[in-house]
Amino acid sequence: MTLTGSTRVHLSGLSKTFHDPRDGRARPVLRDFALDLAAGELVAVVGASGTGKSTLLHVVAGLVPPDAGEVSTVGADGGPPRLGMVFQQPRLLDWCTARQNVVLALEAAGLPGGGADEVLAAVGLADHADAFPTTLSGGQRQRVAVARAFAIEPDLLLLDEPFSALDEITARRLRLLLQELWMARPRAGLLVTHNPLEAALLADRVVVLAGSPARVAAEYRVDRSRPRSPEDPLLFDLHTRIVADLA
Structure with missing residues (x-):
């Protein structure tokens, strides 16, 4: 069809x-x-x-x-x-910062990585863009996952x-x-x-x-x-x- x-x-x-x-x-x-x-x-x-x-x-x-x-x-x-997808668990790369996790998704979608900061700010994580996932709370990690999904404009x-x-x-x-x-x-x-x-x-x-x-x-x-x-x-x-x- x-x-x-x-x-x-x-x-x-x-x-x-x-x-x-x-x-x-x-x-x-x-x-x-x-x-x-x-x-x-x-x-x-x-x-x-x-x-x-x-x-x-x-x-x-x-x-x-x-x-x-x-x-x-x-x-x-x-x-x-x-496709953008948000799972039950954030599934972030622990060795990458919040910003880097979003940038990787943008680059994989063929988009410029410069939009990462904007979408992190939209989910309230502007002050945590350089933080690694292990230093974030569960809710903050899931915010990064949501930001990653929306950033690629699915x-x-x-x-x-x-x-x-x-x-x-x-x-x-x-x-x-x-x-x-x-x-x-x-x-x-x-x-x-x-x-x-x-x-x-x-x-x-x-x-x-x-x-x-x-x-x-x-x-x-x-x-x-x-x-x-x-x-x-x-x-x-x-x-x-x-x-x-x-x-």
Whole structure:
């Protein structure tokens, strides 16, 4: 399929099965799964642990091949998209400074490294650009990871439970930071999370996965303009409905 218009990701008939190395038993994770993602749209995929959220993200990223189905992605220029990815762990190079970690990503994307300081300032790390990751807090390291992903101006941003390893106060701050960055630099994005309130706060659309293999149990359009507040009653109501779907 050739994607046209605003579509950036098209998944159709997607299937993936893993085999338990202990007994060889097949474990189907995805079967005949479909999803479309538009330019500028942030879609959150919510599900319990083991539902297949990260597998779905890794298939879109090209890190895991599907067993069957179609995975089509396109960038703003009609070619392959430039991907930015934020993992559960920062995955920084400890022997490089915060600035150097961002510069390496820029250079790998064929972009000038001079933009590193600007994006580090945008995530509140202007005073820590020369710090090594081992001297930074967990939240600061994840800010560098977010800065690295946004610095390359990706067509498609993939977020694999980026705040799940952080304490709730730090995670809340980074969710609000991500919202600010998204408002300043909107793009297509796929967020996988087990946190329904995080999904309601950040996403334009929430897809709830359940079962094994995963199926779409519910889908919601978040009818609230940005910036959003975690205390918004509408978002909490949506959170409650997602929890009920998961249960």
